[in-house]
Amino acid sequence: MSSEATQQPHAVLIPQPAQGHVTPMLHLAKALHARGFHVTFLNSEYNHRRLLRSRGPGSMDGADGFRFEAVPDGLPPSDDDDVTQDIAALCLSTTKHSAAPFRELLARLNSSTPGTPPVSCVIADGVMSFAQRVAEDMGIPALVFWTTSACGFMGYLHFAELVRRGYVPLKGMRRDRDHT
Numbered sequence: 001m002s003s004e005a006t007q008q009p010h011a012v013l014i015p016q017p018a019q020g021h022v023t024p025m026l027h028l029a030k031a032l033h034a035r036g037f038h039v040t041f042l043n044s045e046y047n048h049r050r051l052l053r054s055r056g057p058g059s060m061d062g063a064d065g066f067r068f069e070a071v072p073d074g075l076p077p078s079d080d081d082d083v084t085q086d087i088a089a090l091c092l093s094t095t096k097h098s099a100a101p102f103r104e105l106l107a108r109l110n111s112s113t114p115g116t117p118p119v120s121c122v123i124a125d126g127v128m129s130f131a132q133r134v135a136e137d138m139g140i141p142a143l144v145f146w147t148t149s150a151c152g153f154m155g156y157l158h159f160a161e162l163v164r165r166g167y168v169p170l171k172g173m174r175r176d177r178d179h180t
Contacts, residue, residue, distance in 0.1 A: 007117070008036065008065070009036070009037050009038070009117070009120045010038040010039075010109070010116070010117040010118060011029075011032050011037050011039055011040070011119075011120065011122070012040045012106065012109065012119050012121070012122045013028065013029045013039065013040070013042065013145075014042040014102065014123070014125060014131045015128070015147060016125045016127045016128055016147070017043065017044035020148070021125050021127070021147045022043070025041075025123075025125060025145060025147055026041065028145060029041045029066070033063070033066045037065075038065045038117050039065065039066045039067070040067050040068075040069055040109060040119075041067070041068050041069070042068075042070070042071060043070045044070065044071065045070045045072050069105055071098060071102055072097065072098070072101055098128075098130055098131075099130040099133070099134050102130065102131055102134050103134045103137075103138070106119055106122070106134065106135065106138055106140065107138075119140055120140070120141070121141045122141070122142045122143070123142075123143045123144075124143070124144055124145070125144075125146075126144050126145065126146040126147065126148075132144060
């Protein structure tokens with residue numbers, strides 16, 4: 001490995017696999033890359049296939065020092081690869097099934113891959129908490145990037161209070177849904 005590769009910081013970014021999470025994380029990835037970081041941007045296999053199909057086979061090749069990787073999200077294969085996945089099922093599935101593939105990816109990235117610096121930090125979407133735990137278990141600093149808007153963030157912060165005051169759930173909303 002060249003000394004330049006070992007000195008260059010290497011950030012692994014992992015968004016929740018939904019457009020409102022991927023887009024802001026990709027903006028951050030591009031900004032870090034422009035400032036000298038080696039970047040590995042992680043997609044779910046499902047979203048990776050969708051991007052390749054919509055943008056063409058060479059679209060994910062990336063620039064020098066910017067790579068795309070994919071890990072399974074744990075959901076069963078879909079008959080229609082051109083729809084947004086069920087967000088509730090996706091959240092539950094990534095929490096249960098993505099830690100092991102993510103750990104394997106970090107280990108592979110930290111192996112002696114020529115020209116690739118070791119991972120110096122993980123930047124995980126706020127809802128991908130397993131990624132932070134895996135990184136910390138492996139001794140890699142982990143940061144959380146909250147991809148939602150300021151308004152959405154305030155809603156999350158105050159959700160318990162809204163429930164306590166009886167504003168949520170909204171009148172007429174079904175309470176018998178089972179999202180497990």
